[in-house]
Amino acid sequence: MLFYSNSNKMFFLFTLIFSTLISISSNSWLGCWIGLEINLLSFIPLITNPNNLLNSEASLKYFLTQSIASINFLFAIILNLFLMKNFFTNNLISILINSSLFMKMGSTPFHMWFPNIMEGLSWMNCFILMTWQKISPMILLSYYFNINFLMFIMIFNVLIGAIGGFNQTSLRKLMAFSSINNLGWMLSALLISENLWMTYFFFYSFIISIMCFLFYMMNIFYINQMFNFNINFYLKFMIMINFLSLGGLPPFLGFFPKWLIINFLILNKLYIISFFFITMSLIMLIFYIRIIYSSLMFFSFKFKWFKIYIKNKIFMLINFFSFISLLGMILSTFFFF
Template sequence: MKFWKILFLNILIMGTMISISSISWLSMWMGLEINLMAFIPLLINFKSIYSAESALKYFISQTLGSLILLFSMILNMIIFEYMIFSKSMILLINSALLLKMGAAPFHFWFPEIIEGLNWINILILLTWQKIAPMILLMYNLKLINFISTIIISSIIISTISSFNQISIRKILVFSSINHIGWMLSAMIFNQSIWLIYLMIYSLMTFLMIFMFYKMNCYFFNHLFLIFSKNKIIQILFFLNFFSLGGLPPFIGFFPKWITSNELMNNNFFIIFILIFFNLIMLYIYIRLMHNSILLKNYSIKNNFYSNNILLLISNLFFILLTPLIVSYF
């Protein structure tokens, strides 16, 4: 990796750490801006004209969120002369943070930029870039009805948008928005559960993106052709998508299981929406797998033999880990 990429990656991590460890909202805002300024150069790939467009769209959307956040802080200080926020200011701050993390209906920028990014940047965007906005939202989680509306919107919109997608990157984006709804649900009632959820989701996303990165594969039609050449990759794909959909006994089932247990005692309506649309999302994943099984008579050059065993062992490890965790709890 080039030196300048390592430098900006360290600055990006530092910006997140500043945000989540600050005690003043101004310092939190500064940390978010440092994170943004470090991530923009990482998004730009001089070999692709689409990366510059994606970087510009990401910059505009994140700047809009930062402006709303800064405006609400300044306006609150002018009106009330102290940093105890009114409900209207909390609404603005929460909206800005939800915009930054890409929760529906503030997700308009998310699918637009993803097609111009490589797999490394997608991994950072889907995992690390969610940490700071979510923790700041956790600090200011007071408008439960508003957050509940965001949860339902994220679940429904992401599920409907996932139908008939041929882009792997867009499927992962809408899956990410879906998981944001689950994480916000966990955050409302038990703030330790959402951290477990984020960690497991990040691990699942890493495994999937690492597989697609090694194959240099961005669309399902390309992926299905590779399946006909290498059945181990097909098995890995099935395992990862079953886990991402939360099907037991895969590791992705565990965070949804503990979140559902918590919500059963607090909000039955939200858990009904979550489970119902999660079943629809599982149907979408299974339909993709069914289409891949039907394609058997094609061939394509495959450059992904050396990492098959490593990925298979890592996936099986996380599958076997789930029953152990469940039995512990």
């Protein structure tokens, strides 16, 4: 039980942060692999809980999938050392390295572990898995990517992320498929510029942090919990703003990084890909609007006596961030036109 104390959790959290820094600042592929391994071994104690079987199952699944990805990554590095350099071998090695990194970050077609593991985690661990754990693989991907393979995976990420969210009742699985969809946008940003990727990643992490904190404070894990109780309308309004911002609806802050990517895609004459990305974002908005509509319109007499009011000063700060997302496009329009 001492292994799961709060002080040890903080130690593993700091190790997680430093392992990412080791991985992205290394000047050799072996150093990058070591950083990824330390990252894996520091994240597992954070998600493991001896009192919760779902957390223990999720940690075991995470260990197995990440170990397979690490073995593939190491195998590709060794091949890179010993194979003769020509067009075919360079393509083969780049595809192997890219595939192992896609598996690390939960990208299609290696995404099936991602929603299942998300289902067994707490909201704080979900936030780490959706944001921080994507930094190392994506930075390493920017060093050595196969452009045709990356464009193929990028399109499939957006498609699978949009279609996979249908008929999902779990908010964690819904957020997982939303993360896969946004991963397609991030890969397209990485293809254009690392600065654009950093901008998109910052805005995405900002909105996801608000969503995860709201669900954590309200202890909500499934869609029916949004309307089975008479949650305060003020909280529902905050959730609505952030859901629409996450979907990329134009008046909100979440549209700003997507708008930048669409502009770059159009400038490079990739009209079909930009149209496809916009269409998939509209499908994602269907899920969010379905949740919002149900929670706002559902009226239960059975729970009329029960109201969720959270008296917390941090919530005032969250509300301030929500209204920043509401006014975000006004500021972005002022600076970019």
